[in-house]
């Protein structure tokens with residue numbers, strides 16, 4: 236049985252504050268992401284910005300993850316460890332930020348181009364954002380998890396993009412990862428079996444699309460997830476609450 240923890244108004248206010256910090260940090264990091272910058276520098280900037288705002292980096296130390304952000308470049312899908320690698324013109328960069336504020340978590344990611352990207356990369360990033368928007372549109376009290384998954388999958392399939400199935404979105408609240416899992420695809424017959432989300436449920440939806448196939452592997456650092464075919468990947472994420480009339484975004488300014 237999947238236990239879903241709906242949040243009350245006071246808890247949602249804390250999640251909104253955590254989410255606001257996440258959004259601010261993502262904007263700061265994006266503005267610093269120019270050719271020649273090392274991703275470790277972005278991590279230091281992000282960590283300082285989180286702490287300045289009274290937050291705690293949620294990723295640092297999580298199962299031993301060494302940094303405050305994930306920085307995943309080009310064929311890296313998620314969980315890239317910031318380091319000495321310098322950003323180059325034409326790269327695409329996914330930044331994932333998690334923050335705790337007064338005991339509640341916010342989690343979001345963006346993917347954007349460094350300098351000038353080619354059209355294929357731009358189209359992939361746009362399509363990933365479209366998939367997230369489509370998923371957000373179906374969020375309402377009583378929505379089944381599989382409706383969200385299906386919304387993501389339909390956008391990816393229509394664009395003939397690969398969909399990463401091995402990693403999923405998730406419930407979020409006092410923990411970074413709570414039930415239920417929010418997959419980016421549906422299996423046949425699954426539509427009716429997945430849980431319904433009550434008002435007050437809070438989830439992170441995070442589509443991951445690729446230029447070719449959806450198969451991935453983990454590099455020898457134990458974290459960095461890359462596309463098996465080393466084609467480009469794009470990843471976006473928002474933390475969202477199920478509001479009485481629809482989605483209420485937590486990870487916005």
Ligand code: MG
Nearest residue numbers: 342439441472
């Ligand atoms: Mg997440």
